[in-house]
Amino acid sequence: MTRTARTPDLQFRTLEDVTAVLRRHGGRLSMPRRLVLERLFAAEAPLSAEAIAVSVRLELTSVYRNLERLEQLGAVRHVHLGHGPGRYALVGRGAREYLVCESCDRVIAVERQRLAGVRAAIRDGFGFEADFGHFAILGLCADCAVPDA
């Protein structure tokens, strides 16, 4: 079903890195593809396909196909931050995992490593290896949890 290649890949840090892998797999660096990649490299947070399409003025279809291709290569990952469209981000600089507030929609992105303790607790309790890089942790952020207002 899903083929997740769990590699903290250091081979996707620059546009050239991605291009190299792309070509090794018989892919090309078309104009739309370059635009999508540049937009992703410029992004601080995961973007929806729609957002990318609008900002680089491309067909949505093309954006989706490019994201799909890039995800197959392991250069991009998509994450679900709650209801709403999926979001895409480069894998390049270290894996991120997300916590999102259901009340104020705040997205807290953290280095995967920072959730090691949480992951361990889940592993200990259920022998289950959690991955919050695909499905975020939903709940209430500190501000919205209101200790006892």
Next chain:
Amino acid sequence: MTRTARTPDLQFRTLEDVTAVLRRHGGRLSMPRRLVLERLFAAEAPLSAEAIAVSVRLELTSVYRNLERLEQLGAVRHVHLGHGPGRYALVGRGAREYLVCESCDRVIAVERQRLAGVRAAIRDGFGFEADFGHFAILGLCADCAVPDA
């Protein structure tokens, strides 16, 4: 009294309980509504609207509207177990939270209480109150994590 919104409501344990609350809110127990509720009371796991519609032979529209109404009353909750349609379950007998394997699609439902430690770890690390009853924990189950097959 209770200090959080997360009340393990004891007022929705039977069809009569739900009906009472329904009426208190100006609602009615129509035939389709009763069928949806009975189907949910008979279910062991969360069901998709589609699954309910098919099994009780109702219009999908009607099922969605009923689930929505029931969710407003607090009798039903929907949960996202990964890609695919949302699933609905009665809140009645204690809150459940879910872990789902991205490889074999296995769904592990646990009493909310059993994730207290995990929730605490997240609270300690990020001041964030996680809720896995709406967005499940995705990852790999013990069988699929394969220590070294």
Next chain:
DNA sequence: ATACGTCCTGCGAGTCACTTGCAATAGTCG
């Protein structure tokens, strides 16, 4: 038992987030 008000229902159409088919176009490699 009946009339009444209005909550619900079925049916049809619409929306959102993609996904797929196809002919035309454009990267790459030789």
Next chain:
DNA sequence: CGACTATTGCAAGTGACTCGCAGGACGTAT
């Protein structure tokens, strides 16, 4: 430079809902 074929744009399709509307059914009052 030219062929080979990965990609693109456009259009249509799909899955999961969501909405509008007119008629029908539930519950309350009579």
